[in-house]
Amino acid sequence: MICPFCEKDNDKVIDSRSAEGGRVIRRRRECVGCARRFTTYERVEHTTRLMVIKKDGSRVPFGRENIARGLAAACGKRPVPEDVKVRIVDRVEEEVHREFDKEVESSEIGRRVMALLREVDEVAYIRFASEHEQFKTLSDFVQEIQQMATRPKGDRKQQSLF
Ligand SMILES: [Zn+2]
The missing domain is CATH 2.40.50 (OB fold (Dihydrolipoamide Acetyltransferase, E2P))
Structure with a gap:
């Protein structure tokens, strides 16, 4: 060194x-x-790589770069600092490796990214959710945005990133 x-x-x-x-x-x-x-x-590299089950049923090795890419796309020019994005990726990577042994659904990963992103930037959160097809229809969108307006923030205090 x-x-x-x-x-x-x-x-x-x-x-x-x-x-x-x-x-x-x-x-x-x-x-x-x-x-x-x-x-x-x-x-440390994981010896047995966690596999991600995609929506079409295919499996790909877990890659933090995939999460980072999705996050970058959702954030676009939003004022989300790079180190915050890295922390989100770190957190999700750590959580899924701790809670899942061999495989994990991609929607499960998406859900976790969304929960963290929502605390950081609501626009990026909505974009991420739409990209990952968590919302199927326009009314899903509207419902989520309405709920966001009424739901208190910080309901994940124990998981706070900051
Ligand atoms: Zn020295």
Whole structure:
């Protein structure tokens, strides 16, 4: 690892621990050059890949880039910071890997993205929902928008991203 202070590539690992349910390895390192310490986080590849069941019944390996792409499309030019989008993807990835063993429906993933996105930007949320065909008809749309107007925000406090 390149030392962030002196940029020498010579360090020793002084502590390693797993985080986020074993999906991330946190390593505390000490630079041999300047003796300063820094931390790295390494994402662990899943050995058995979670499969996503698409609406047509086909299966594809889970890919966080697919969630990121859908999110980017829904957000468009909406004022949603990049780090917030990354956190949504992280959260959904973590949730589905924790709760599903081998396979998960794509609609289940979509539902989770929507729940988080709704807290962030309602327009992006509606766009995401329409892209993912969570709404079948125009009246589904209207109903959702009407409900949004009356429903209190922050009903997912325990899952808050911020
Ligand atoms: Zn250094």
